[in-house]
Amino acid sequence: QKEVEQNSGPLSVPEGAIASLNCTYSDRVSQSFFWYRQYSGKSPELIMSIYSNGDKEDGRFTAQLNKASQYVSLLIRDSQPSDSATYLCAVTQGSGNTGKLIFGQGTTLQVKP
């Protein structure tokens, strides 16, 4: 079992729809969870961080965390073609003191006009 798992996609949604990206992780003591967006040929850009169970909203983005189910998700409302990118889920290894992030393989999102 991979430490952080994501569906590689591509996930295709029409413009204006809600895109739902999912991630599961295996380390029960992980404390911090991040979503990065990466455009082709560019570096990862941090878009959301979440540390406690529940929802966290920032503009069109909502991150959801369920530590009991070891599940974290990202919702993108009113999806735009500019949201087309690879979304990387990242989880701190262990309690997070080392700074080591474990990345999932990434989900490619395509937003069709």
Added chain:
Amino acid sequence: DTEVTQTPKHLVMGMTNKKSLKCEQHMGHRAMYWYKQKAKKPPELMFVYSYEKLSINESVPSRFSPECPNSSLLNLHLHALQPEDSALYLCASSHRTENTEAFFGQGTRLTVV
């Protein structure tokens, strides 16, 4: 300001060359990281520096040699690389190693010929 600056943006080097990648941040962050990313794969951690001291080396071959001259600078010295070392090399920084958000530079695209 969440800027991490990497130079050069692109680098082509022969297998007998010695070159260095540079990374700079002025956010007062005390943790800095080197990641390697191959095409269509997630970033893989190489090294972690915490308060200018090397805290993690992910069993990286000795042809990669990191250096942290001060709290704002991080270098990666390259020597006798192989073609399979061609990749995007990413620098990142965070406030500390503990559970904090990491911000990436734009990366150096390295090609070994």
